Amino acid sequence: MNDTADKLTFTRPDDWHLHLRDGNAMRSVLPDTVRRFARAIIMPNLKPPIVTTEQAAAYRARILSALPAELAGRFEPLMTLYLTDTTSPEEITRARASGIVQGIKLYPAGATTHSDAGVTDIARCEATLEKMEELDMPLLVHGEVVDPAVDVFDREKIFIDRVLTPLLQRFPGLRVVFEHITTREAVEFVQTAPNRIAATITAHHLMLNRNALFTGGLQPHHYCLPVLKREMHRQALLEAATSGHSRFFLGTDSAPHPVRDKESACGCAGIYSAHAAIEFYAEVFEQAGRLDRLEAFTSFHGPDFYGLPRNTDRISLIRESWQIPEQVELGEEKLIPLRAGEHARWKLA
Ligand code: DOR
Ligand code: ZN
Numbered sequence: 133m134n135d136t137a138d139k140l141t142f143t144r145p146d147d148w149h150l151h152l153r154d155g156n157a158m159r160s161v162l163p164d165t166v167r168r169f170a171r172a173i174i175m176p177n178l179k180p181p182i183v184t185t186e187q188a189a190a191y192r193a194r195i196l197s198a199l200p201a202e203l204a205g206r207f208e209p210l211m212t213l214y215l216t217d218t219t220s221p222e223e224i225t226r227a228r229a230s231g232i233v234q235g236i237k238l239y240p241a242g243a244t245t246h247s248d249a250g251v252t253d254i255a256r257c258e259a260t261l262e263k264m265e266e267l268d269m270p271l272l273v274h275g276e277v278v279d280p281a282v283d284v285f286d287r288e289k290i291f292i293d294r295v296l297t298p299l300l301q302r303f304p305g306l307r308v309v310f311e312h313i314t315t316r317e318a319v320e321f322v323q324t325a326p327n328r329i330a331a332t333i334t335a336h337h338l339m340l341n342r343n344a345l346f347t348g349g350l351q352p353h354h355y356c357l358p359v360l361k362r363e364m365h366r367q368a369l370l371e372a373a374t375s376g377h378s379r380f381f382l383g384t385d386s387a388p389h390p391v392r393d394k395e396s397a398c399g400c401a402g403i404y405s406a407h408a409a410i411e412f413y414a415e416v417f418e419q420a421g422r423l424d425r426l427e428a429f430t431s432f433h434g435p436d437f438y439g440l441p442r443n444t445d446r447i448s449l450i451r452e453s454w455q456i457p458e459q460v461e462l463g464e465e466k467l468i469p470l471r472a473g474e475h476a477r478w479k480l481a
Pocket of ligand 2: 149175
């Protein structure tokens with residue numbers, strides 16, 4: 133990192149958890165990510181989901197061809213497969229051999245947006261998980277139980293005890309990314325877990341606590357899953373992200389939805405942050421007095437965990453206030469980005 137008070141220059145970051153969607157929607161949001169990040173782990177929860185290596189290869193080709201000419205060659209999509217009850221061990225072998233699939237995503241069925249095709253019982257995936265362990269294919273986990281008897285704010289904590297801990301014991305060689313962690317319990321879990329367990333942390337979970345869902349009325353654009361938690365948990369995430377611990381790294385979970393799907397009687401989960409993602413992380417680290425640890429979190433820990441090379445080019449942020457747009461295009465629709473209409477303090481140079 134090479135800083136003056138008003139300019140930060142550091143290794144180009146990667147986004148280790150991103151929703152790009154498909155078609156025209158993807159075409160309109162992709163540049164926000166590509167201007168900032170060199171690579172991104174692309175979530176497979178399309179409708180229908182990406183469940184085979186062949187589908188992942190086709191999706192990857194669509195992403196690359198959606199890049200605007202001036203950004204062509206500047207971005208590498210790291211693909212994932214969506215784990216289902218019927219994903220076969222052979223599919224994992226194909227995924228590993230392809231060289232383009234970097235992880236298999238576990239959505240407990242019904243846990244979040246487009247998760248209905250997800251896993252109903254992890255015990256059904258035994259042989260597939262064994263193959264992943266054997267081939268060192270990481271499991272990327274949406275860590276929430278779906279048991280309706282469990283309070284929505286406790287779903288992550290209960291998932292650790294009911295699902296994650298037994299899973300790690302059952303597969304002692306499996307590499308796991310606990311995605312978008314939101315609680316102190318998840319932070320402590322990762323800190324005390326073996327080296328094969330890491331976690332991504334979003335910008336919105338670092339910036340907001342659950343009051344943001346209700347400030348001045350119901351705020352659908354602050355609704356995501358796992359849902360925002362108490363301030364105590366935000367503090368724990370902030371501490372983890374800025375601690376320098378190598379198994380916490382950047383994953384935005386930027387998840388675009390059209391305005392009408394968010395501002396609805398049944399508003400869907402997802403916060404769009406790709407338009408200012410690295411700027412938001414810089415702001416958070418600065419407020420914590422930890423800008424010196426920003427680069428490792430955004431640009432080193434992720435590739436190190438995935439066993440990929442660190443990026444060699446650099447980006448710069450300058451200290452200049454700019455207004456975040458009120459709306460962003462999403463194909464033929466619009467979306468409301470995080471902190472719409474407000475000012476960001478760091479600007480991409
Ligand atoms: O808020 C969320 N939105 N959480 C997820 O896990 C999925 C995502 C989406 O795809 O919209
Ligand atoms: Zn996600």
